[in-house]
Amino acid sequence: MSDAAIINPTRSPAFEARLKKRYAAERRFELLGLGATLFAVAVLIFLLVSMTLNGLPGFKRAELQVPIDFSSAGLFVNASLGEQSAIERSLFAQGLPELVESSAEKALGTQGARHINSEAWRVVAQAIVADPGLLSGTNTFWLPADEGLATAFGGYGQANLQPIARELAEKGLLEDRFDFGYLQRSDATDPQLAGIWGALKGSMLTMVVTLLLAFPIGVLAALYLEEYAPRNHWTDIVEVSINNLAAVPSIIFGLLGLAVFLTIFPNLRSAPLIGGMTLALMTMPVIVITGRNAIKSVPPSIRDGALAVGASPVQVVFHHVLPLALPGILTGTIIGMARALGETAPLLLIGMRAFVASPPDGFTDNATVLPMQIFLWSDEIDRGFVERTSAAIIVLLIFLLLMNGLAIYLRNRFEKRW
Amino acid sequence: MSVSALLLVVLGLGLAGWLFARSRAIMFRRADSKRRIASLPNYHGWYAALWIAVPAIAFIVIWSPVSDALIMQTVLSHPAAANLPPFGLERESILSEARAVAMGNLGAVFNPAGRALVEPFSEAIGRYQLIGFVVTLIAAGLGGAFAFLRLKPDFRARNKVERTVLFILLLASLVAIVTTLGIIASLVFETIRFFGMVSPIDFLFGTHWSPNPMSNPDAVDPSLYGAVPLFWGTLFIGAIIAMIVAIPIGMMSAIYLNQYAPAHMRTWLKPALEVLAGVPTVVYGYFAALTVAPAIRNLALWVGVSNPSSESALAAGLVMGVMIIPFVSSMADDSIAAVPQAMADGSLAMGATKNETIKRVLIPAALPGIVAGVMLAISRAIGETMIVVMAASFAANLSANPLDAMTTVTVQIVALLTGEGSFDHPATLAAFALGFVLFVVTLGLNFIAMRVVKRFREAYE
Numbered sequence: 055m056s057d058a059a060i061i062n063p064t065r066s067p068a069f070e071a072r073l074k075k076r077y078a079a080e081r082r083f084e085l086l087g088l089g090a091t092l093f094a095v096a097v098l099i100f101l102l103v104s105m106t107l108n109g110l111p112g113f114k115r116a117e118l119q120v121p122i123d124f125s126s127a128g129l130f131v132n133a134s135l136g137e138q139s140a141i142e143r144s145l146f147a148q149g150l151p152e153l154v155e156s157s158a159e160k161a162l163g164t165q166g167a168r169h170i171n172s173e174a175w176r177v178v179a180q181a182i183v184a185d186p187g188l189l190s191g192t193n194t195f196w197l198p199a200d201e202g203l204a205t206a207f208g209g210y211g212q213a214n215l216q217p218i219a220r221e222l223a224e225k226g227l228l229e230d231r232f233d234f235g236y237l238q239r240s241d242a243t244d245p246q247l248a249g250i251w252g253a254l255k256g257s258m259l260t261m262v263v264t265l266l267l268a269f270p271i272g273v274l275a276a277l278y279l280e281e282y283a284p285r286n287h288w289t290d291i292v293e294v295s296i297n298n299l300a301a302v303p304s305i306i307f308g309l310l311g312l313a314v315f316l317t318i319f320p321n322l323r324s325a326p327l328i329g330g331m332t333l334a335l336m337t338m339p340v341i342v343i344t345g346r347n348a349i350k351s352v353p354p355s356i357r358d359g360a361l362a363v364g365a366s367p368v369q370v371v372f373h374h375v376l377p378l379a380l381p382g383i384l385t386g387t388i389i390g391m392a393r394a395l396g397e398t399a400p401l402l403l404i405g406m407r408a409f410v411a412s413p414p415d416g417f418t419d420n421a422t423v424l425p426m427q428i429f430l431w432s433d434e435i436d437r438g439f440v441e442r443t444s445a446a447i448i449v450l451l452i453f454l455l456l457m458n459g460l461a462i463y464l465r466n467r468f469e470k471r472w
Numbered sequence: 473m474s475v476s477a478l479l480l481v482v483l484g485l486g487l488a489g490w491l492f493a494r495s496r497a498i499m500f501r502r503a504d505s506k507r508r509i510a511s512l513p514n515y516h517g518w519y520a521a522l523w524i525a526v527p528a529i530a531f532i533v534i535w536s537p538v539s540d541a542l543i544m545q546t547v548l549s550h551p552a553a554a555n556l557p558p559f560g561l562e563r564e565s566i567l568s569e570a571r572a573v574a575m576g577n578l579g580a581v582f583n584p585a586g587r588a589l590v591e592p593f594s595e596a597i598g599r600y601q602l603i604g605f606v607v608t609l610i611a612a613g614l615g616g617a618f619a620f621l622r623l624k625p626d627f628r629a630r631n632k633v634e635r636t637v638l639f640i641l642l643l644a645s646l647v648a649i650v651t652t653l654g655i656i657a658s659l660v661f662e663t664i665r666f667f668g669m670v671s672p673i674d675f676l677f678g679t680h681w682s683p684n685p686m687s688n689p690d691a692v693d694p695s696l697y698g699a700v701p702l703f704w705g706t707l708f709i710g711a712i713i714a715m716i717v718a719i720p721i722g723m724m725s726a727i728y729l730n731q732y733a734p735a736h737m738r739t740w741l742k743p744a745l746e747v748l749a750g751v752p753t754v755v756y757g758y759f760a761a762l763t764v765a766p767a768i769r770n771l772a773l774w775v776g777v778s779n780p781s782s783e784s785a786l787a788a789g790l791v792m793g794v795m796i797i798p799f800v801s802s803m804a805d806d807s808i809a810a811v812p813q814a815m816a817d818g819s820l821a822m823g824a825t826k827n828e829t830i831k832r833v834l835i836p837a838a839l840p841g842i843v844a845g846v847m848l849a850i851s852r853a854i855g856e857t858m859i860v861v862m863a864a865s866f867a868a869n870l871s872a873n874p875l876d877a878m879t880t881v882t883v884q885i886v887a888l889l890t891g892e893g894s895f896d897h898p899a900t901l902a903a904f905a906l907g908f909v910l911f912v913v914t915l916g917l918n919f920i921a922m923r924v925v926k927r928f929r930e931a932y933e
Contacts, residue, residue: 076825083827087728090721094797095744101751101759108762274644282638283645292645295652301848301918302911303855305882306655309907312889313658318537321568335651342648368634396752399857399882403889425754425858432758432862440762447755458750462743 105447112445115233115246116204117196118170118222122157122178124189129153131186142179151175154197166222169203169215171246196231198246203228205437236445240413241427245438248431250446252413256326256406256421257395259414263330264337264394269387271334272341273376276383279342280349281371300339307336308403316404323405327417332400337390344386348379381468388461392454398425424450474601475536478608479529485612486525493520493623500625511630519629522636523619528612535607539600546596552588571597659911662904669898670694675905681868681884683899685891692898699906701868705878709789709860710853713874717793718849722800723842727830729801730808749798757862760791765863772875781877783865789874792859796849803845807838812932840928844921851917855910857882881906 132144154175158167174197181195182188198204205211207219207228222228239249275296283289311332315322322328352375360370401407406422407430414421422430424446431443494517500509544567547553557563562583570586574593623629667675669692678698687693725745729738765787772780811834819829835842865877866887888903 076828080825080827083830084728084732087724087732090724091728091733091741091745093721094725094748094794094801095741097794098744098748098751101755104763105755105759271644271647274641275648278638278641278645282641292648296648297922298915298918299648299651301851301914302655303852303857303882303914305855305857305885306659306907306911309885309889309904310651310655310658313662313904314654321540321571338651339648366630366634368637372637392750396750396754398752398754399861399886402857402861402886407890425752428754428758429858429862432761443758447758450752451755454750454752458747 102451105444105451108441109444109446109448111208111230112441112443112448113233113236114230115236116199116207117229117231117233118158118162118166118199119194119227119229120154120158120161120170120197121192121194122153123192124153125191127153129182129189131182131189133186138180138183141183142176145179145182146175150179154178158197162222162227165218166227169200169218171198171200171244173244173247174198196229199228201244201246201436201438204246208437210437236442237449240411241409241422241430242411243409245434245436245442248439248442250424250427250449252410253422253424253427253446254449255413256410257423257425259326259417259421260329260333260423261391261395263327263417264333265387265391267331267334268337268341268390268394272338272387272390273345273383275338276342276345276349277371277376280346281375282367296339296342299335300343303399304336304397305399305403307332308400310335311400311404322418324408324410324420324422325418326414326421328404329401329406329421329423330417332404333394333397336397336400337394340390340393341383341387344389345379345383348382348386349375351382352378378470381464385461385465385469388457388464392457392461395457396425396450396454398423398429401426402429424453475532478532478605482525482528482532482608482612485528485616486521489524489616489619490517490521493517493620496620496623497629500623504625507625509625510628515629515633516623516627518633520616520619520623522633523615524612525615527615528608531608531611532604535604539604543593543596543600546599547589547592550589550592552592556585655911659904659908662901663908666898666901666905669901670697675699675902679870681879683888683902685888685897685899687899689894689897697898697902699881699909701870702879702881702884702906703909704870705785705864705868706854706880706882708872708874708878709785709864709880710792710856711850713786713789714793714796714853715846715850717790718796718800718853719846721793722797722849723804725797726801726804726808730805731826731830731834745798745801748794749802751795753795753856753858754862756791756795757858757860760787760859760863764791768875777875780875781865783863783877784875785864785878786874788860788863791863792853792856795856795859796853799849799852800845803848804838804842807841807845807928808834810841810929810932811837840924840931844924844928847917847921847924851914851921854880855882855914857886861886881910885910 127149129145129148129150131141133141154170155167158170158174161167162170177197178195181193199207202212202215203219206215207223207230209216219228236249237254238251239247240252242248275292279289279292279296283292311328315328315331319328356374356378357370360374361367365373401423406426408420408422409430410420410422428443428446428450431439431446434443494513497509497511497513497516501513547567547570548556556566566583566586566589569583570589570593573586573590574597671694674694675697677700678695679700680695680698681701682696684696725741729741729745733741765782765784768784768787768790769780769782772784815833815837816829819833820826824832860880860883864883865879866883867877868879868884869876871878885903885906888899888906891899894900
């Protein structure tokens, strides 16, 4: 009989083996959990990194270096025309495109000059409007290449253009340059000329409508349900419908917008007003639910104190409860708005998918939104749009990150533990 | 004067009324310093402002669609409108162009047919805007006069204002019911119209789906509207492939975060999972179409599958599963955290290891909550649109092979409603019928899940 058996009669070899197996299972289980969590995080990182790597070139475009001698061309800026577009048109009439073309031929040769973008004169015209002094001498411009040369420069596209691209690049005449205009232009059929400002502005206008509708209605409904609503069937119906609306697929709201809003306002198809109204219906339940939680967390002693010194029930709520619950309500609102900003499906159904070449000026203009622009560009066949799409995704993600960051900041800064 | 300008005018009048009534109430107080006025001056101000603004705004809201219709009617009865094309896109574009020119939003008409209409348009618009402006002013003036006549030192303005505030709160809470009713009404009416053309039996049990929005709407072929392939595709992508990814990973990460992770890791990993839930679906869709689908196709070719689809159900399902992970994870986390600590402590005290405690005690106790979470996740997955629109196919296929192209209910809704079909065509109405099915199914899943969660919560309280 061994000593161990005397001291520890239960720890037989079979027990030890079993224990070892159980501990191994324990370790395996923990590793499995860690693995699952890390897998989710790894997918997130892969998603973000691949979008960033794909998208960063989308902020650049292939441009050709062209010196232009204005002194002999006799162009002039007619400042009395006032509007920038009018001055640009007058420069066009004065033969600016021909001047650009001949200068390009001089600098790049006939082969190269053929691949200057047909809208390149606009870049020159804008520079002239900004600084008419340019017209007195020779100035060097970086002008966008046409799409064929740009793809060839990226190593894709037509094989016969690749030698030209390589030759120009070796001379330093063709470069991928940071394209500020990407953030200032609107949609275009040519990826070299496409920008996201139009979609971004459309998104902002839509979000303004959504906020103006969803925030007041959501907050007031939350106040009513939490502070005043009698416990009866009617209130139950309201609660059930709010909870269900929060879980209804977003595309159903698109069907509602199509069947109701577009029947009432047939002229406003594709307008931020209708898009914002549709998204507001979707965002409102989120605000109500988070708002109710925020209002619930305000302690009853606050209400009792206010009532005790003679405030009316409305004064209690609007002077005391609402200000204290506001940070929580705002956090929920921002999260709901971030979801609305990334939403595409309902807008697809109510027709915000048109090609919109100029940024919308108001709530009733034709517009598109950022996620919709991503969707539309992802359908394009041109190689150049792949990078432009990922660049638009980066911009969208930055906005969402800012909004969520703001929500987290508000939550940490103002949330009170009573 | 446009609607927004009119609203601004009304708000300005309301502000003026507020200031005036308030100063009047202050004057009451000054005039008789011994007696207190019944309500604070601010409430007198609000009382007047409400009486000025509410009737006027109500009028504007009703008037703006009505006046649009009246303008259109006036223009169409004008002799210049006689030679418009009777219907179709051209008529619409001529009318909207002439209208835009008349409003000053557009420099000139492109279509010469619209030129003659500009004049009647601007005439009609001018006339009805003037009417709208005058009636708004009258409404605001009458309301204001009524309010001012009632202002007295002993007038209980606060009670009136507070009653209005409560009424507004009630109205706000009713918006949810109105929205729900709006959804149900718009879906049900169109669905009934659709079932008038295609019988529900053909729709729900037919296995061939290829509606053509361009076909003759009077000769409907019900055999083209069998939605079973769509239901199968939706279930296969959303409830099978996505859940095979999301349930194990979501559950395991919830268990890890809840039971094993040290606090400092938890503070980083939990928000990271939340970010995964915050990525817009259009980004997931792009990721699925651009990265995952080609990778799966190449993998299938490498394994030796001949001619795999580049729009496989697998790609959409996998990415959708990743999107759903945070939902499953947070629901499972909540339900495990809701199990009383004493149950876990008892198991650990008996010598069970942590994973035995989790498997034998925590998960069985939390199971109702977890099942409810999975049901919510499924309802989320089958209603998801952008991922499948971008990564799945538009062709309906009844197949159990995940590498085949499949379509879903949401894809078909988008496909049928973004075309050029008219509102009366059965193909367009079919989209509403599909939406109705989707609505009923998700509603059912949510309803059951919420009941389960509620009962489960009561069990441990």
